[in-house]
Amino acid sequence: MRQVVVTVVALLALGTTVPTLAATENTDGPLKVHVVRVDGEHAGVAGILVVATDPSGASASATTGPDGAVVLSTASLTGGKYRVEAQIPASMPDVKPAPAGPGFAALTQFVDVSGGRPAELTMGVGNGTGDVQLGDRVWFDTDGDGVQDGDEPSLPGVRVQLLGCDGTGAPLAEKTTDASGGYTFGPADKLQPNSCYTVKFDFSGVDTTGLPGSPRVDGLKWTTPMASVTAAADSSVDPTTGTVRVTVGPPGSVDDTVDGGVVGGLNKIGDLVWADVNRNGLQDPGEQGIAGVPVSLQTPDGKVVVTTTTGPYGQYAFSHLPDGSYKVCFDTTKLPAQYGDYQLVKPRAGTAGQDSAPDPGTGCTALTELRADRISDTSMDAGLAPPVNRIAARVWHDVNEDGAQTPEEPGIPGVPVKLRTDDGTQVALTTTGADGGYAFDSIPDGSYQVCFDLANLPADVADYTPAKYAGDSAANPATGCTRPVTIGLDKRIDTSLNTGLSGPDNEIGDRVWFDSNRNGLQDPVEPGVSGLPVKLLKSDGGDAGATTTGADGRYSFHGIPDGTYQVCFDPKAFPAGYAGDQWARPNSGDDALDSDVDLASSCLPAVAVGVAHREVSTMDAGLVSPRNRLGDLLWFDRNANGAPDPDEPGVAGVTISLKDSAGKLVASTRTGPDGRYLLDDLPDGSYQVCADLTQLPTEAANYQVPGKPDGCLGPVTVGPKPREDLSVRIGLVAPSPAVAPAAERTETGGGGGFPFGWVAFTAIVVVAGLAFTVRWWKTVDH
Template identity: 30%
Template sequence: MTNRATNLERRPALNSVTVLSSDGQPIASAFVRIYYCTDDTSAWTAESRSQYTAEEELPMIYTTGRNGDPWTSSSAHTWSAMPPADLSTVTAIGVEVTQPLENGDYIEVQVNMTAPQYATDEIEDYYGKYISNSAMCSVVRNSNTGDTIALSDRPENQEVKCVLDLPKGAIGDYAFYDQNQNGIQDAEDLPVVGLGVRLITTRITANGTQTTTTETTTDFSGYYLFDDLDCNIMLSGKEDGDPDDPNHYVGGVIYQYQVEFDMPPAGNDGVYVPTRQYEGGDTAVDSNIDRNGRSEILRLGVVSNPDTSRLEGQRDMTIDAGFVIPAALGDYVWIDLNRDGIQDPDEPGVNGARVRLYTVDDSGKVSDAPLAETVTAAKEGKDGYYFFDNLTKGRYVVEFDITSLRNDLGLYQYGFTTANQGAGDHPETADSDAKNAVDGNDRIMRTDVITLDYQQTDLTWDAGLVYYSALGGYAYDDRNYNDVQDLGIPLTGTKMSLYRVIDNVREEQPIATAVVDENGEYLFEYLLEGEYQVLFEYPEGYQAVLPNIGGDDALDSDVFEIAPDLNSGYTQTIRLPANSISLHNDGGARLYGAIGDYVWLDANKNGIQDAGEKPVQNVTVYLQMREGGSSIWKKVDTTTTNEKGYYVFESLKGGPDVDCQYRVCFDLPGGSVATVPYAGSDRAADSNIQGFYLDGWGYPSDVISIGYGQRDMTIDAGIVITSGSVGDYVWLDTNRNGIQDEEDTGLEGIRVVLEYSPSGDVSDDTQWILVGETTTNEKGYYRFDELFEGYYRVKFQILKPYTITLVNQGDAALDSDGRYQLEGGWYAGRPFYLNEGGFDMTWDCGVVLGSGGTTAAAPGGGVSTGDRFAEAAGCSWLVYPLLEQWPLASLYPGKGEPENTNDCGFFSR
């Protein structure tokens, strides 16, 4: 028993049963009887059939009857020789044939069924699904001799399977001779008979592609057909996916096709080539093949027939091929040495010029893409020729492109000569036809529209070229101030103007202008031989370098005729021969920096330029410079402040390409001293001079390094008139040498106190009285002003992780003085005597991270003022306005008492 099965969700339906004899003809109905069973499909399951014997289930196979007697229904199934009204209800059929058979005869039974109906989006529900059935036959009637075949000799049933597939499609149609060469199948066009046609099939899966080729020929009417072709349909929900992904298609495969046609054999009039492709708007009557005889890539789909709603494979009957005997055109690109636009015998051809051919439609529009492209080459030993063949009748434009024709330096050397000069003794076949510019540089030119007739060869389309000269150079930024272009920095933004020089006189108007490119280069092309000058106009603020420096023309500046403001200039006259290039007409310029700004009377002594404070004029200001890492300062310039207190030093070198530093010294008026430096956060409103005086120069600023072209207008000097001042600086001693080096930096926020000894007994620590307290500013400076004559000492509070550096290691203005260690992180300098009106800016303290220099015990023993600072609980500490707040008598025993004291025993407000 063979089980009947299917994985289809819907049943196929019976259409008809046909019985054929060995000769393929239907057997007469008198000898054929068909039995139909309409039992439910469940009756044919293996489980149901196992309940019956073979004779009970299939009596027409397993029992023997007499000729002409109909079989009756068995106990297992109901059989009827009358077909039901609805054949879709039939679940099994039996066929009895009583026609005698001779030796070698056979019977063919054809069962025609209709596959289940599915919509397009249900294709994947039945594609590749199978139907498993069974068929068998047996001789059950007596033979002519009356013999009966035993049951044991009757054949077993055979399994029959079928698989449902997608509908098949087809591709065809027609090959023709395009008599009028219009690319369309007209009534007068003739078919191409017996032409070889190939279908190239590409099967694409996720694992790769497989290509096969099928061949046929056109029939007597010029038609061809490839049918039974696999179609494509995308899976439901993948319609918007990647159309080239085979996993998005039913069956996981894409079928692609391309039709390839042979060329018809050559005739008496020439060789055939494909006609125009895709002409007109009707795909049924155009030609699909390209110049190689191939169609576009095709894919067939599955569509629903609107009349029957059945799914059908696409049939593309529009893939046609038209053929013509072609025309041709050409001819020549040459050097017009005498620039007359005529091809003279001694003028050579030019190889390597690119030539393109474009089609022109009936409206006069030139096609976007060229139909063909070539380069000029030698023909019969002569250079400069081109040729386009296999052309159809129509309208064309030839394009000449000389952008690839350059000299050994990669620069252009040709232009187009004057077109259409042929006349009289010089016919148009000997002139130049390149007249219509395509690009802005006139290196691509086109002819007028050319009308080409059927089978015409037109060799009259030429292009003449002329040699031109060029002139260029380089604008450079001289950032190391040596006048030559050794840094290779382009000076972008430089404007160039080219002037012709006639009889040693420069013309008033330039013949061309340009701006140097991002590389600093410029180039003037298409120049005739002659004399020229180039004007360099540098960006604002730049000044021209000195010309002809260094002896190397490739590296110097050639700008000799320089304007008074140094911002522009002309080269010397440049003599330019024919067919030459002059590329070293260079010009350099540079920016200069400046240092300045202001001297004022700091009335409130706060180190900041406040409103209402007066400028100081006629102060002598010196500018010093050192170079190359030298420690020697040299004077660069001297000036004085004007009536508004300002000064400035111009034309200064600066930037990373030069090794120079500056400082400014202010020779202040007698009786005045420098205010506290670097007060506040505004660098444009503070004072920059230090508190020590350089003999012969004045009070110096810190070291100044200016950027390239930078104008540093922040170097100011504040002046104060004071009865006495003490200061100066707390710094981080990075190299631990106890000296204020240039690379060291100041520390902000360090507490500093000033103490006074009224008795003059500096060894008695109990005699020191606090007279001022402050903190260092952002740059590490501090200051006590308005001091009377007497003994003082300065104390610095240096807390972890810092400690003091080495003391007394050099010049008093640059060493560290915080020597005596007290409690609470305080370090005291030695006592000193301040004369009346004294200005002592030498009391500094250097600190280091971790352990530092040598300290000493406080002189005189006992408890220092610093100890009382640490032990006094609940005291609020103020920055004292110094001694001017207290009468001097209050500092001496018996000379009066202070107005009040706090619980700690110190003066307070």
């Protein structure tokens, strides 16, 4: 609101010269009021209260001095246009309003001192003798409140008739309101003291083109009567009849309070723009209006009728509108700075007038129609809310621990994530999703940090920590918390608080040695085998790494991801001096010292590395000088398909014997816990391999070797080429009317086992319940 200094000056009539005040564009001009008696020497009258009221209803007042003059200080008022009233106190019964005449104004007048223009008023009073007078003013009540405001225009052209008391019969007199809206009846119009009259008003002939909104004449009506405690400021006309009944007093009586207010074109659209803090689309207690929002009123085709901006409390209004259809549009591209990125909320979420009306997509309301029976629509409110504040990012497995996310590095689900304010208060908690992502939505403006609960990580990453405090990874390894970020007007979304987690390095390895005494255990004097290629395979058979044994026979795979792996060797690649050697007998004793290589596959058992099992250092492999040997597996072939399946266990503790062609026992052993057996250090020859079926478990006492009731397979030949056959499998099946064909060893050509010259091929090996596709290498016999 601009600061306005207003001086009200009533200038003494009869040629009195009064100094004027300097005026500027933003300063109201001077206004001085002088109240004088109309009889005698026109002496000034002291003690008369003079009140100047601005269009908002605020007023300033002062009392006339000994000379009847007063200058009002209206610095606190605004508007430039005022209603000025002189009020005779009850303590002055001999002072009465005087009839209006040349040089004298009535006790209620309207002045315009905007732009520095001066106004000069002389108001006359008398002693209540002489002629009687009746009249005053007809005005256009712009705001429809029934009170004459300084900025409301006069209404000329209104026909005013003076009728008898009952309002019937021919008019005694008739007047038409002048340019100032005024009219007067006096003795010349047959107005008599102590008489009753009806004054009738007719605005049907007025010109409305200069009125606000240019309302149609047929839409005019009389305003609310008796709306002010001051009779001179309100309307006296009965809206239903257009008449006023008045009684004229004794001689000298002057009644200048018979005013008439006319309203029309009071069509109004508006209401409020507010900050919808909770984004529910409703005006809730405590939610403030937003000042300075541009608002336009438009026709259905988008033509702008008028524009405005919201007031200090978010209010706006378009008034004095012609009948018709309109829409209200809110320009959210030009919001005040503190609301710069606010957006319109969802429309019509509740009761009209308490919710938001505009479509967020267009910024405009639906059309509303104003007409004679619907002159106001104050439901065109608009709620503005900030975009949803959001912190969202990802926790990933930083495999290479470089702090940078790569497509092949997976997200980590199930990580607890805490949102804290800058004072450490926890305000929200979530966990990462399947892709490692997390989000905190609809958070208030402020400063936050994200903390990852490293003490409660999912079991499969329980010992992981932030890998690197750099690049994409925002969490400090020491605290598990990110740097603070500020969310608000200039930054509604932050996606920078990603964190890479990694576990301690996984390692698989041990040693390959030459088992000179063939006891299957590493003895202090037995050397390592250097230069032997070693491969690491994934659970799906894919390559996970390769290395070569060192000078001491040791090898290691470290820094590998969590998972299940298998170490495999290529017997064809045995280094010089060991070519043609064989694997030592597996699982001969202490797991830290014995050999673990499967004789047939040349692979070690599958092992898993990860949380709580980061290092496997018992993956030894022993080599022995080549000798003749036979072996493989005794198992329950439940489906009689001749091949061991994952759900078909080995048979432990059964004696396996080797017999020559004469039936003489050459060697024997017992199957291990997994059903495997090895007959070692055999002479060259052709043999039968026999399982002692009398030693089967009770529940399998009747199981048989298909087609071999004595449990013997053969003949099997070893030495000198080949020296070993490690494919002599013995499958036991349950007795049935139709026994499937014998499931014996895998044979190709003379003797059992793999013939000389075989190259690497792929097979499925079942280890500890896990299926591996592994590469096999067959010893080259010599």
